[in-house]
Amino acid sequence: MDATTVLLVDDQALVREGMAMVLGQEPGLRIVGEADDGRAGVQLARLHRPDVVLMDVRMPVLDGIGATREIVTHCPQTRVLILTTFDLDEYAFDGLRAGASGFLLKDASSAELVRAVRTVAAGEAVVSPRITRTLLDRYRQAPVNPPESVRLLEELTAREREVLVAIARGLSNAEIAAELFLSESTVKTHVGRVLAKLQARDRIHVVIWAHRHGLG
């Protein structure tokens, strides 16, 4: 088996040097590139298709979240490990949603860093303990409750909510009409009102809204 290839993306050269120092002399690991902003990171990732990308969150040009999203889009087999300075960094959670395989505090020991890289390279996930705590808290609370969206939901009539979930399921107007025993005209009327109340320009945005807020 070849060495695990690693790409470093961080705007602070010192950090990159430190990591390169630690990882470079580790058997089975090989640094294949370094970048000092997100855009360059994405380009190098697409070029080298490394096994693991160590990605800083805050960076010029393109931040770590956007870069992560693009990398997982272009290189599905590449694992991204987010590096963050503060354990309650909101961006880090966005990073997970963007498709990162884990994240690590920058104050981690070199041994932890090496272990984390090997872990994600093996296809598993790693999260530093303090962040795991927060993650679990969110998981427990997860069910619902984005207050703004609930307010909008309550502005809808019962019938409109039925139509909304039907839209979110991907049904066409004709299918909704059949399922609810309505004419297609009526469905169109309801759909129009849902669009207006949610300020969505078309049913596609309704689908996105619904899935962002726990439906589907």
Place this chain on the structure above:
Amino acid sequence: MDATTVLLVDDQALVREGMAMVLGQEPGLRIVGEADDGRAGVQLARLHRPDVVLMDVRMPVLDGIGATREIVTHCPQTRVLILTTFDLDEYAFDGLRAGASGFLLKDASSAELVRAVRTVAAGEAVVSPRITRTLLDRYRQAPVNPPESVRLLEELTAREREVLVAIARGLSNAEIAAELFLSESTVKTHVGRVLAKLQARDRIHVVIWAHRHGLG
């Protein structure tokens, strides 16, 4: 600072003995009791108020989930660490909802066990890597394992994936064309191929697919 007190709850005596062996000779740790079912575990926890409870999931009389729920209710400062044999154990996730501070596979090494106990005793959370992976998948609202979805994703070309995420963001063909510097015809071509490869009848189903599988 006093030693960290630990309570063992498992219906298999061998497992308890093994853990007692490992933890008992560890400096700073002290076993304060053992129980072989959930009910007894709750009673001993209320009696000794240990820092950490190592809790099996499957047990007679009262299972580990119910026992965890009662313990965190009666002894808020006590941390419960769930032990599970299989990493995809559904009950383990229920355990997290019940208030456990983490869970651990039974095939963990003794060093991992010790480290996990110390970690939760410090008020942090610990989850074994394989389970973390699943947890993150759920956090992203992906069903469980997306092997099928990843396979589909990799069938797409890089360009098609770019178009896919644009669709998932709710962009119209014209908007995608503008963003990627393409003609609308070309966008339509790509969109058509994405639809075919994902077996989606229209872009709406693509949006749903994308949001179900972690994009957006």
Place this chain on the structure above:
DNA sequence: CCGGCTGTGGTACCGCGGTACCACGGCCGG
């Protein structure tokens, strides 16, 4: 060197989605 894939582009066509506007019965509250 040729075939296949990818990315780019075009034309033509049709149907669904969305809008605008209107209508009417039922129900509730002022």
Place this chain on the structure above:
DNA sequence: CCGGCCGTGGTACCGCGGTACCACAGCCGG
């Protein structure tokens, strides 16, 4: 009792989305 909201329905219109088919350049692999 009457005005307003809700749910139901209709007509007419237009544009975007999706399909079908074709074309060509570049690249890579057999």
